[in-house]
Amino acid sequence: MQNLIERQTELSGNIVLLCRFLRKKGFPVSVIEEADALSALSLLSVRREKEFKEALKIVLSKNQYQFKKFDGYYHEFWDQLSKAVDSKTKENLERKNKRSEAKQQEIRFDSLKNWLNLKPSEEEKAVSSYSDFEALTKKNFSDLNEEEMQLMMRLLEKLARSVAHQKSRLRKVSKKRNKIDLKRTIRLSMRKGGDIQKLVYSERKEKKLKLVLLCDVSKSMDLYSRFFVHLIYAFQNAYDKIETFVFSTALHRVTAILDNYEFDKAFDIISDRVPHWSGGTTIGSCLQDFVSGYEHSLLDKKTIVFILSDGWDTGEPIVMKDAMKAIYKTSRKVIWLNPLGGSANFSPDALGMKTALPYIDLLASAHNLESLKQAILLLPKKRSLVNHTSYL
Amino acid sequence: MKDIELGQIQKMLHQQGYIGDGSIAMSIFLAMKLEKPLLIEGPAGVGKTEVAKVMAKALHTDLIRLQCYEGLDSTHALYEWNYQHQLLYLKMQEEKGQNAKALEETIFSERFLLKRPILQAITHSKKPVLLIDEIDRSDEEFESFLLEVLSDWQVTIPEIGTISATHKPQIILTGNRTRELSEALRRRCLYLWIDYPDFEKELAIVKTKVPEVDAKLGQQICVFMKELRQLKLEKTPGISETIDWARALVSMHLTHLDKQTVEDTLGVVLKDWQDMRHTRDALSELLEKTGVVSRIG
Structure with missing residues (x-):
């Protein structure tokens, strides 16, 4: 293995290139993995293409996503590499008589290098974009590109998780050995004549947040709905007890889909299942459906209800009012996230919004990370402590 | 064991009836050669745990299994003093009047040590296969504890001293993706994702595991399962369900599927009432795709 690395054969050189390429694609390839890859290849007695690829796949990928993507990247890499090598050899032949063309070839080879992202300047750029983090927290969700979205989601999931695991003051019996529960230990020893034979431990009970998420995916929310599905996906991963619904003209329970699939697939399935994806909205009747179908099974005084919507309701206000009232009464807290709240001249004027306002504990704007963070941090607080008008 | 060839592993897997x-085979080969743990992920019932079992069998060594669960901690994974025995022993010795130091030495000796899977694996006389099953069910603290053991291969027991591994066990970790594992753990392992098998592979598995199955029935079962997995179910059935179902149908002496039997035996395959209802509704269509309905209609 050492030999292989030192000798810098063409193969090992190419493997290093491949590792760099994969690193750019988000694979966590460090020097250790590179060394592993090289020693793995040195073990294969017959270097058949397929085995070669399998071995690299097993060593270099570290999760399901990478494992599945590996083949594609692998072929892409060798295709580009062989193209580049072709042009390079050609270049050597023709350099003598056609200088200008040779130069062109060189540009092609350079562009390959660029494509492989090997130029240090590119790497520096990537680093600097991460430090634009401050700006990102204030950026409106509707203008996010895919990469920023990923970063944002990681932040949100972390945030959501930190809120999810709050310890209660109550204690429960624990398998972990941290604090001895003397009362129980002694009580247990009574049965054995007072000899303490088994120690009972206790730990603080976890306060589990129960969440119900109702997400509007109608036309007026189009700009934000992809983001919101991202958001509920992040939430779903962070909280154990969470139920998610999406609605436009009808209500759909999507908890299981989000639980079982990767984000993109989940998003597709949800778009499939919800026939009026990005159609008109009847918030009132959807909420009514929720109340009649799930009030008793999902709502209780420990549950926080999140509604993600802009409040543009095309139904009767009275329906909405009754539904909101029922939700407010049976839940611990109702939080309404309105993405329009970010604009300077926003006031909750939409009729739907006005109707719902008395039954909302917190109306928060959810147009950027900053505002969303505020709303999430308020989750564990009690109802009376929540500031009713913190939306601006 | 170190000079094993890739071809041999493939042959061993085949002999043990494991079709993969x-x-x-490559991941097992590399895990053994590079002496790295192997992390296997995949949906339920595709034979993740089976890999470890087959590996131990093929290498003629013991399989030590550590089943993870929430709240699993180092005492359950490493060692524990047999407190009750120590107490009894002390009581018995009290009458004899032994000196305190000798007593202490005796009760903190290996005799009163309960070896849990990891310590067992470390002190095993022959290089064993250590299966750490469903690692994602354990807590994060346990995961970091595991990292420590995986890098040092020694365990320190304050009363006895440090025990170093006689052989580095071959480690297999499995997970169901109920929780995202830490990057640090992933980086120490080789990775293998096992997915549902394609039709040919599944048929081969059924034929190996249930040799008495009728050729036609086997084929129908596998087509049906393939179509069934296309439905968006809550709990998609794995290969173990296919095998169970094939066994069930064989024990009923059937040579082909029909609608009534499928409906009656669906409980072998599906374990969720919503899936059950969903599948019943789509059954005619499913069977049509399998090529069963024409015979009945």
Whole structure:
């Protein structure tokens, strides 16, 4: 293995290139993995293409996503590499008589290098974009590109998780050995004549947040709905007890889909299942459906209800009012996230919004990370402590 | 064991009745050669745990299994003093009047040590296969504890001293993706993802595991399962369900599927009432795709 690395054969050189390429694609390839890859290849007695690829796949990928993507990247890499090598050899032949063309070839080879992202300047750029983090927290969700979205989601999931695991003051019996529960230990020893034979431990009970998420995916929310599905996906991963619904003209329970699939697939399935994806909205009747179908099974005084919507309701206000009232009464807290709240001249004027306002504990704007963070941090607080008008 | 060839592993897997594609044999091969733990992920019932069992069998060594669960901690994974025995022993010795130091030495000796899977694996006389099953069910603290053991291969027991591994056990970790594992753990392992098998592979598995199955029935079962997995179910059935179902149908002496039997035996395959209802509704269509309905209609 050492030999292989030192000798810098063409193969090992190419493997290093491949590792760099994969690193750019988000694979966590460090020097250790590179060394592993090289020693793995040195073990294969017959270097058949397929085995070669399998071995690299097993060593270099570290999760399901990478494992599945590996083949594609692998072929892409060798295709580009062989193209580049072709042009390079050609270049050597023709350099003598056609200088200008040779130069062109060189540009092609350079562009390959660029494509492989090997130029240090590119790497520096990537680093600097991460430090634009401050700006990102204030950026409106509707203008996010895919990469920023990923970063944002990681932040949100972390945030959501930190809120999810709050310890209660109550204690429960624990398998972990941290604090001895003397009362129980002694009580247990009574049965054995007072000899303490088994120690009972206790730990603080976890306060589990129960969440119900109702997400509007109608036309007026189009700009934000992809983001919101991202958001509920992040939430779903962070909280154990969470139920998610999406609605436009009808209500759909999507908890299981989000639980079982990767984000993109989940998003597709949800778009499939919800026939009026990005159609008109009847918030009132959807909420009514929720109340009649799930009030008793999902709502209780420990549950926080999140509604993600802009409040543009095309139904009767009275329906909405009754539904909101029922939700407010049976839940611990109702939080309404309105993405329009970010604009300077926003006031909750939409009729739907006005109707719902008395039954909302917190109306928060959810147009950027900053505002969303505020709303999430308020989750564990009690109802009376929540500031009713913190939306601006 | 170190000079094993890739071809031999493929042959061993085959002999043990484990049908897998090239990547499974390759990952076992590399894990043994590079002496790295192997992390296997995949949906339920595709034979993740089976890999470890087959590996131990093929290498003629013991399989030590550590089943993870929430709240699993180092005492359950490493060692524990047999407190009750120590107490009894002390009581018995009290009458004899032994000196305190000798007593202490005796009760903190190996005799009163309960070896849990990891310590067992470390002190085993022959290089064992250590299966750490469903690692994602354990807590994060346990995961970091595991990292420590995986890098040092020694365990320190304050009363006895440090025990170093006589052989580095071959580690297999499995997970169901109920929780995202830490990057640090992933980086120490080789990775293998096992997915549902394609039709040919599944048929081969059924034929190996249930040799008495009728050729036609086997084929129908596998087509049906393939179509069933296309439905968006809550709990998609794995290969173990296919095998169970094939066994069930064989024990009923059937040579082909029909609608009534499928409906009656669906409980072998599906374990969720919503899936059950969903599948019943789509059954005619499913069977049509399997090529069963024409015979009945």
